[in-house]
Amino acid sequence: MKPKIFIDGEHGTTGLQIRTRLAGRDDLEILSIPVERRKDPEARAEFLKASDVAILCLPDAASKEAVALLGDDSTTRVIDTSTAFRTAPDWAYGFAELTKGQAETIAQARLVANPGCYPTGAIGLIRPLVEAGILPADYPVSVNAVSGYTGGGKQMIAQMENPDAPDAITAPYFLYGLTLAHKHVPEMQTHGLLTRKPIFSPSVGRFAQGMLVQVPLFLGDLNGNPSLADLHAALEKHYAGAGVVEVVPYETGIALPRIDPTELNDTNRMKLFVFGSEGGGQANLVAVLDNLGKGASGAAVQNMDLMLGKSA
Numbered sequence: 001m002k003p004k005i006f007i008d009g010e011h012g013t014t015g016l017q018i019r020t021r022l023a024g025r026d027d028l029e030i031l032s033i034p035v036e037r038r039k040d041p042e043a044r045a046e047f048l049k050a051s052d053v054a055i056l057c058l059p060d061a062a063s064k065e066a067v068a069l070l071g072d073d074s075t076t077r078v079i080d081t082s083t084a085f086r087t088a089p090d091w092a093y094g095f096a097e098l099t100k101g102q103a104e105t106i107a108q109a110r111l112v113a114n115p116g117c118y119p120t121g122a123i124g125l126i127r128p129l130v131e132a133g134i135l136p137a138d139y140p141v142s143v144n145a146v147s148g149y150t151g152g153g154k155q156m157i158a159q160m161e162n163p164d165a166p167d168a169i170t171a172p173y174f175l176y177g178l179t180l181a182h183k184h185v186p187e188m189q190t191h192g193l194l195t196r197k198p199i200f201s202p203s204v205g206r207f208a209q210g211m212l213v214q215v216p217l218f219l220g221d222l223n224g225n226p227s228l229a230d231l232h233a234a235l236e237k238h239y240a241g242a243g244v245v246e247v248v249p250y251e252t253g254i255a256l257p258r259i260d261p262t263e264l265n266d267t268n269r270m271k272l273f274v275f276g277s278e279g280g281g282q283a284n285l286v287a288v289l290d291n292l293g294k295g296a297s298g299a300a301v302q303n304m305d306l307m308l309g310k311s312a
């Protein structure tokens with residue numbers, strides 16, 4: 001029998017993307033709720049309980065409601081794309097390349113929290129260096145990032161695309177999260193294995209999809225005063241054999257004139273770079289990903305496949 005998949009929130013930005021990614025799959029049965037009943041708890045409970053895997057593409061409160069509708073003794077397995085459960089101890093963190101054994105943890109789990117888009121880039125850069133003993137857990141980490149505006153869901157898409165909307169945004173680029181209390185900070189700290197909260201400064205550009213995440217470092221403040229090559233080698237070792245995450249060769253990276261945040265759009269891939277000058281004492285680590293790909297729907301489908309035993 002084909003596994004039954006229900007996408008709660010299938011008419012939103014992430015839900016639609018997952019539906020598109022699953023459209024050609026004849027190994028799955030997709031349960032689809034009528035659009036007019038999408039917020040009816042009774043109908044949602046029925047679909048949630050009838051599914052083998054429920055993928056929640058909802059605001060945090062509605063995700064918590066879906067989990068409550070299922071109840072504790074449910075056998076439906078859940079992938080939640082919201083922020084609600086990303087640091088919850090009883091949920092597996094859905095970043096398969098996070099650390100050795102994480103893909104197996106996801107494969108066995110009933111409850112999987114899909115990572116946020118920015119944390120995928122930040123943790124993807126930070127975690128291997130902490131695990132390698134290069135980045136001290138108490139290092140004062142900064143994360144600077146730019147996202148395409150689909151990262152803000154249907155509401156921000158309307159604000160950016162409809163100049164007549166009362167809350168229209170006209171800026172070509174803007175900073176936000178100015179209080180340094182963005183909802184992704186706890187997730188970056190927990191899964192980055194950091195003892196201090198990172199300073200996270202996100203921004204949005206007038207492009208729909210794509211993302212750059214930067215983590216600048218002073219090499220002299222790292223353990224053992226590593227070279228750029230040492231940082232690169234640690235990342236390369238961590239991601240050896242991981243098809244989804246590519247560590248770009250150092251020489252290739254620094255020869256590039258610029259980095260395009262849209263480069264990996266519509267893929268489930270992430271590229272990591274180490275930038276800096278030999279002897280300069282500083283590094284800038286950069287991740288490129290699609291906020292809707294490895295940052296959301298691509299990771300959700302990757303996790304679903306792991307849970308169904310459909311990929312390594």
Ligand SMILES: NC(=O)C1=CN([C@@H]2O[C@H](COP(=O)(O)OP(=O)(O)OC[C@H]3O[C@@H](n4cnc5c(N)ncnc54)[C@H](OP(=O)(O)O)[C@@H]3O)[C@@H](O)[C@H]2O)C=CC1
Binds near residue numbers: 009012062
């Ligand atoms: N966009 C992105 O890049 C990323 C998003 N995420 C997360 O994914 C989740 C979904 O985000 P996104 O797709 O962008 O958001 P959207 O606003 O585009 O979509 C959310 C969908 O959920 C529906 N919804 C809202 N409340 C309920 C409810 N009580 N019951 C059922 N359905 C409900 C909305 O209905 P309606 O159609 O009426 O608005 C909408 O269709 C969020 O938690 C977000 O934080 C995670 C990573 C990246």
Ligand SMILES: CC(=O)N[C@@H](CCC(=O)OP(=O)(O)O)C(=O)O
Binds near residue numbers: 118149150153
């Ligand atoms: C551009 C933009 O607004 N981005 C969103 C984050 C998108 C994301 O990763 O979603 P989660 O809410 O699931 O964590 C924000 O900053 O709130």
